[in-house]
Amino acid sequence: MILALAWASLVRHRTRTLLATVGVAISAAMLLDMVMLATGMRESFRSLLLAQGFQIRLAPKGTLPFDTDATIPGAADAIRTLSARRDVVAVSPVLGEQLHVERDTASVSAAALGTLAPVEGDYKLLSGEAPRAEGEIAANDALLTAVGARVGDTLRLAAGFDPQLRAFTGRRTVRVVGRVHFIYLSAGERAVAVPLSALQSMEGAARRDRVSLIMVRLRDGTDVEAARQAIERGVPAVSAISTTTAIEQVEERLSYFRQLAFILGTVSLAVGFLLVTTLVTVSVNERLGEIAVLRAIGIRRIRIVQQILIEGTAIMLGGAVAGLGLGLLTARYLNSILAAFPGLPEAIDFFLFEPRDAWIALGLLAGSGILAGIYPAWRGASRPIAGTLREEAVA
Amino acid sequence: MLTCLAALLVAAQSIDSLPPRHAPRTVAIDERLAKDAGLRLGDTVVLAATPGAAGDTALVAAFVRRPSDPSEVAKGVYRIRVHLDELQQLVGYGERVERFAVGTRGRAATDSALRGIAAAAFGFRAYASREIAVESSTTFLVVSRFHRAIGVITIVASAVFLLCIMLLKVDERRRDVAALRLIGISRRSIVRGVVLESALIAACGSAAGVVLGSVVSAVVNWHYRRVYRTPLTFSLVTGEIATIAVILSLGLGLAAGYLAAQRLVRRPPLSLFGR
Numbered sequence: 001m002i003l004a005l006a007w008a009s010l011v012r013h014r015t016r017t018l019l020a021t022v023g024v025a026i027s028a029a030m031l032l033d034m035v036m037l038a039t040g041m042r043e044s045f046r047s048l049l050l051a052q053g054f055q056i057r058l059a060p061k062g063t064l065p066f067d068t069d070a071t072i073p074g075a076a077d078a079i080r081t082l083s084a085r086r087d088v089v090a091v092s093p094v095l096g097e098q099l100h101v102e103r104d105t106a107s108v109s110a111a112a113l114g115t116l117a118p119v120e121g122d123y124k125l126l127s128g129e130a131p132r133a134e135g136e137i138a139a140n141d142a143l144l145t146a147v148g149a150r151v152g153d154t155l156r157l158a159a160g161f162d163p164q165l166r167a168f169t170g171r172r173t174v175r176v177v178g179r180v181h182f183i184y185l186s187a188g189e190r191a192v193a194v195p196l197s198a199l200q201s202m203e204g205a206a207r208r209d210r211v212s213l214i215m216v217r218l219r220d221g222t223d224v225e226a227a228r229q230a231i232e233r234g235v236p237a238v239s240a241i242s243t244t245t246a247i248e249q250v251e252e253r254l255s256y257f258r259q260l261a262f263i264l265g266t267v268s269l270a271v272g273f274l275l276v277t278t279l280v281t282v283s284v285n286e287r288l289g290e291i292a293v294l295r296a297i298g299i300r301r302i303r304i305v306q307q308i309l310i311e312g313t314a315i316m317l318g319g320a321v322a323g324l325g326l327g328l329l330t331a332r333y334l335n336s337i338l339a340a341f342p343g344l345p346e347a348i349d350f351f352l353f354e355p356r357d358a359w360i361a362l363g364l365l366a367g368s369g370i371l372a373g374i375y376p377a378w379r380g381a382s383r384p385i386a387g388t389l390r391e392e393a394v395a
Numbered sequence: 396m397l398t399c400l401a402a403l404l405v406a407a408q409s410i411d412s413l414p415p416r417h418a419p420r421t422v423a424i425d426e427r428l429a430k431d432a433g434l435r436l437g438d439t440v441v442l443a444a445t446p447g448a449a450g451d452t453a454l455v456a457a458f459v460r461r462p463s464d465p466s467e468v469a470k471g472v473y474r475i476r477v478h479l480d481e482l483q484q485l486v487g488y489g490e491r492v493e494r495f496a497v498g499t500r501g502r503a504a505t506d507s508a509l510r511g512i513a514a515a516a517f518g519f520r521a522y523a524s525r526e527i528a529v530e531s532s533t534t535f536l537v538v539s540r541f542h543r544a545i546g547v548i549t550i551v552a553s554a555v556f557l558l559c560i561m562l563l564k565v566d567e568r569r570r571d572v573a574a575l576r577l578i579g580i581s582r583r584s585i586v587r588g589v590v591l592e593s594a595l596i597a598a599c600g601s602a603a604g605v606v607l608g609s610v611v612s613a614v615v616n617w618h619y620r621r622v623y624r625t626p627l628t629f630s631l632v633t634g635e636i637a638t639i640a641v642i643l644s645l646g647l648g649l650a651a652g653y654l655a656a657q658r659l660v661r662r663p664p665l666s667l668f669g670r
Contacts, residue, residue, distance in 0.1 A: 019559040026552040161518025282563045
């Protein structure tokens with residue numbers, strides 16, 4: 001009977017109920033988006049870092065990977081030291097530089113990653129093969145389109161310019177052997193994968209035996225933090241960064257979004273709460289006589305409170321379910337805006353949907369719906385029966 | 396004095412007991428670094444290009460404050476200013492530099508200088524400062540677009556909220572309105588009354604919103620300046636922004652009031668009494 005009465009009360013004021021549900025749906029959508037924003041970056045970044053199975057990254061001391069132009073000296077020794085460790089399965093050195101693809105009219109610049117093909121963890125091969133020998137490269141679609149080349153074509157690369165001689169330096173003629181997708185690069189960024197030794201040789205003495213980053217894959221079951229500390233002690237020129245540390249540092253830089261998510265999420269919840277409180281309060285005030293009659297014929301106070309709480313919760317849940325779909329749509333739109341951040345890896349999602357997020361949003365809304373109804377319900381059900389009936393009769 | 400920025404390893408070191416053979420080199424350091432490392436003017440530091448490498452000693456001659464560059468705010472790196480020739484020698488850069496800044500007299504001179512440099516240059520490009528400003532502000536354009544989208548969602552939510560509240564308010568007074576209608580007050584007058592009331596509520600809400608917004612903006616600036624240790628302004632409530640907010644809220648208030656009043660006056664007075 002309680003459910004039927006609650007339903008009748010909601011249906012009696014259709015427009016009001018509909019508007020309140022729409023209002024709650026928008027608040028719910030915003031709340032879901034903010035919960036997704038607060039957790040999405042972390043999860044997205046974690047899966048990106050662990051995509052290739054490397055748990056530790058070594059960058060020049062005091063820096064983050066590719067945050068500066070600094071490089072790690074004595075790369076060969078460092079790789080030997082790391083490879084000798086029992087808990088290390090693979091060591092993947094990477095040198096990041098800028099290369100120029102010579103064209104007839106002007107050169108096209110591109111990011112170049114020098115890697116060792118058997119252990120590389122920076123790109124996925126789309127077609128052809130990975131570059132293994134000097135004179136071989138693999139390029140991404142952005143670069144192939146920019147220079148109008150395909151797998152099998154020959155290109156002329158240069159490492160830099162000599163302004164005094166007005167000539168390119170570190171020139172090589174290379175063959176494109178593969179088409180690749182770089183995991184950590186932003187969308188549309190032109191890039192090329194080159195064998196590490198070839199890139200070091202093109203860059204000359206300044207990059208001899210140097211790399212920008214070393215990625216380390218550990219044996220399953222290894223204590224990552226203990227290994228990280230041991231590696232940092234063994235290779236003094238580097239900062240060893242575990243996935244957890246990297247995520248913490250990225251979170252620190254993007255803390256603005258987490259705080260924004262918290263503030264806007266709280267505001268959304270408060271707006272939904274206020275909306276339902278107002279609606280239930282007015283609804284109870286309108287029905288004081290009806291409530292007094294119900295109590296006069298023997299309906300217990302707790303049953304009346306339950307009925308009013310069901311009304312508030314129904315609006316909240318109805319709005320929340322509608323808000324779930326709306327939230328996913330707006331999340332996709334907002335993500336497309338933030339995806340334009342310069343230098344952000346293409347695979348990063350600011351708004352990552354996980355069922356847990358939906359449950360959190362739904363739980364928060366249902367909780368606030370119940371809370372929103374408690375005070376007006378209790379107040380309405382606690383009024384003196386005789387006095388209320390007399391007032392209503394006079395009115 | 397030409398200066399160059401570099402992030403280098405800096406370590407405090409006591410002054411050597413032997414007198415220097417030449418005038419000591421001087422550096423200016425970031426005031427945050429000075430605070431964090433406990434450095435004072437006149438202290439001697441060792442600058443090295445790589446960790447553990449032999450470096451050069453230098454005297455801390457000045458403290459500098461980080462410029463208000465939004466693109467660097469989240470990085471939190473320390474910066475020191477070193478004489479150009481000394482930095483080139485320290486990092487083995489030869490005679491190379493990463494960029495020149497060229498002063499020109501007016502926009503026409505800038506364009507002419509750009510063309511001249513482009514014709515003569517090999518291995519480098521000249522950019523007008525405005526182009527660099529556009530490029531480096533991309534991050535903030537993205538953030539601005541994101542804020543605008545959030546703003547639109549907030550406005551839609553506010554509009555629905557306002558409409559709902561106005562409907563509830565006029566619904567509460569349906570008996571008063573019925574009585575007014577029965578004693579001969581016209582529909583138009585009732586609509587005007589409700590719209591005026593909603594406009595007053597919207598105006599009061601807007602004024603409170605502007606005050607609240609200004610307070611929140613001050614708190615946001617205070618908080619983030621402390622977090623990032625920068626003089627940057629993170630949140631700004633300008634007259635234009637306040638005006639737009641007030642106009643928007645008044646418009647929404649009037650529209651909500653009008654819709655709610657129309658819903659009320661369309662019903663016959665007796666049905667408003669529940670008969």
